[in-house]
Each structure stands twice: as C-alpha cells, then as structure tokens.
Amino acid sequence: MKNLESREDIELLVNSFYSKVVKDEVIGFFFKEVVKVNWDLHLPKMYSFWESILFGQMSYKGNPMAIHFPINESTAMEKKHFDRWLSLWKETISENFEGENASMAITKSENIAKLMSYKMGMARKI
Template structure:
C-alpha cells in the first residue's frame, strides 16, 4: 500500500474508479447512456480536479456542480446513486492507498457529494 502523493497516483486512482463506474449497475448508465462521456476529455479533467483538491495545484478550471444539473434533469440523481458513487470511490482508494491524502480524498468526496445531492434535489423541486 502506498501514499497518494503524485499526479501519477491520482491518474491511477481515477482510472481504477471509472473502470468500476462504467460496469456498475446502479450508476454506470449515467456515464454510458445519458452523458455518453468522452473519456479522453473527461479523465484529464478528473485528474486535475483531484490534483487541485488534494495538492492545491489549481490545474482544474471548471464548475463541477454545473455539469450535473442537465444530467439530473434527464435522470434524477438520487441519494442511492450518490451512495454508490461514494462506495466505488472509497473502495478504489482503500484498495490502493493509505495515508492523509487518501483519507482527505474520501472526506472531500463525502462533503461534495452531500452538497451535490442537496442541490440536485432542490433543483428537482423548482
């Protein structure tokens, strides 16, 4: 087990997470069928997103909440979907990494997911 400490580590982690996501029965369809994600574009954004959060690199420029609203309009993003997202993220981390940054990656994802779930739910009530 190693520490999560380089851009390469983040790339490995994110790749391992999405290899689970695309096969997943609970959330895979959001990526495969609804957003029809262009992985060559999406993956580098996710590497930069996590690099910015964990290492303060500020390499990610974007609005992570905004991209989820149109998806939420097509298919409600519900608590069960966030729970599954978090479970896959946590598993991907715990299978490969230990230490402070690994813990932080879990902690931050839980906070962002909580906020996102709240915002998606609110948007559906408007």
C-alpha cells in the same frame, strides 16, 4: 500500500474508479447512456480536479456543480446513486492507497457528494 502523493497516483486512482463505475449496475448508465462521456476529455479533467483538491495545484478550471444539473434534469440523480458513487470511490482508494491524502480524498468526496445531492434534490423541486 502507498501514499497518494503524485499526479501518477491520481491517474491510477481515477482510472481504476471509472473502470468500476462503467461496469456498475446502479450508476454506470449515467456515463454510458444519459451522457455518452468522452473519456479522453473527462479523465484528464478528473485528474486535474483531484490534483487541485489534494495538492492545491489549481490545474482544474471548471464548475463541477453546474455540469451535473443538466444530467439531473434528464435523469434524476438520487441518494442511492450518490451512495454508490461514494462507495466505489472509497473502495478504490482503500484498495490502492493509505495515509493523509487518501483520507482527505474520502472526506472531500463525501462533502462534495452531500452538497451535490442536496442541490440536485432542490433543483428537482423547482
């Protein structure tokens, strides 16, 4: 098992994660039907997003919360979806990596998912 320490590591992690996501019966449809994700654009954004979070590279410029509001408007993003997202993310990390950055990738994802889930829930009440 290796440490999560380079852009190549992040690429492997993100690619493995989304190959699980697209096959997943609980959240796969968000990426194939609700949004027809352009993977050539989305994957590099996700590499930069995680590189910025884990290595402080600041290569990601975007607003992850804002991207999810229109998705949530067309199909509610509920707790069960966030739970599945997180369990696939954690599973992918623990299959490939260990160490401080691997733990940080888990903690950060839990915090962001919690906030995102809350915001999506609030947006549906307005």
